Amino acid sequence: MIRxxxxxxxxxxxxxxxxxxxxxxxxxxxxxxxxAVQEQESLQIQxxxxxxxxxxxxxxxxxxxxxILLITxxxxxxxxxxxxxxLKRQRRAKMETILVEHENKQLHQQKKDIERKLLDIEFILSxxxxxxxxxxxxxxxxxxxxxxxxxxxxxxxxGKISEAYIDFVANAAIHFEKVMTDNRFEEFTGIRLADPQxxxxxEKMLLALSNMNLDNQQLSILxxxxxxxxxxxxxxLRAKIQxxxxxINGITx
Numbered sequence: 001m002i003r004x005x006x007x008x009x010x011x012x013x014x015x016x017x018x019x020x021x022x023x024x025x026x027x028x029x030x031x032x033x034x035x036a037v038q039e040q041e042s043l044q045i046q047x048x049x050x051x052x053x054x055x056x057x058x059x060x061x062x063x064x065x066x067x068i069l070l071i072t073x074x075x076x077x078x079x080x081x082x083x084x085x086x087l088k089r090q091r092r093a094k095m096e097t098i099l100v101e102h103e104n105k106q107l108h109q110q111k112k113d114i115e116r117k118l119l120d121i122e123f124i125l126s127x128x129x130x131x132x133x134x135x136x137x138x139x140x141x142x143x144x145x146x147x148x149x150x151x152x153x154x155x156x157x158x159g160k161i162s163e164a165y166i167d168f169v170a171n172a173a174i175h176f177e178k179v180m181t182d183n184r185f186e187e188f189t190g191i192r193l194a195d196p197q198x199x200x201x202x203e204k205m206l207l208a209l210s211n212m213n214l215d216n217q218q219l220s221i222l223x224x225x226x227x228x229x230x231x232x233x234x235x236x237l238r239a240k241i242q243x244x245x246x247x248i249n250g251i252t253x
Contacts, residue, residue, distance in 0.1 A: 129221045135168075136224075142168060180205045188212075190249045198244060203237050210234075211251045 142165040145151050151158050180188075182196045188208040193199065199207075202223075209219055216227040223230065234253050241248060 132221055132224050139165075139168060180208060184208075189251060191247070191251075193246070198246075199240075202233075203240070206233060206237060207248065207251060207253070210253050 142161060145161045146158065146165055151161060180201055182193075185196075185204045185208060186192055189211050191207070206219070206223075209222060214222070216230045219230045220227045223233075238253050241253075
């Protein structure tokens with residue numbers, strides 16, 4: 001723009017040179033050029049001021065937008081944080097509910113298994129009691145026949161009855177050593193003996209059955225004896241275990 005004005009002034013000077021007063025014309029050109037330059041500088045200064053004002057306005061708007069953004073983010077965080085805590089609590093409560101339901105199912109299944117085992121034991125005991133009672137009856141009958149006066153008078157018959165009685169007692173006896181092996185004893189009781197022979201098969205069977213929480217009446221049926229005899233066997237076994245220092249895993253005898 002300044003160059004354009006300068007060229008215009010030069011042309012004006014050429015025009016004025018043809019005039020009668022060269023000095024006055026030159027002074028006029030200088031003044032005109034100075035005024036044009038000052039006017040142009042003023043316009044540039046105004047434009048620069050406007051640009052500075054716009055820049056300051058933009059900076060202010062940018063800072064304002066940042067403040068608004070920060071406030072918005074803070075409000076969002078303040079709103080989201082309780083929601084996250086609530087979701088976490090709900091998830092934890094859901095997991096706890098699932099665990100409780102799972103434990104309840106397990107306990108219910110364990111209860112059913114225990115009840116089933118108890119039914120099985122009661123069923124077997126009832127059958128065994130009938131068989132045991134029959135054995136007792138037969139044994140008592142043979143014992144009476146052995147001492148019967150009419151039988152005693154017949155040596156041949158007395159011999160056969162005595163032989164039958166001995167065979168019956170031998171066959172009716174329960175051989176726990178065939179049932180309660182060392183491996184089964186450890187499985188049923190969790191007791192590991194340094195010397196398996198330290199306890200008899202009857203004592204091992206008594207420990208295993210006591211671990212099943214059978215009472216003295218039930219044990220007397222299985223051992224084909226009386227409740228008083230079972231109590232006596234238990235007392236002897238407790239004393240023996242205490243003397244030998246055997247760990248029976250908390251089994252109550």
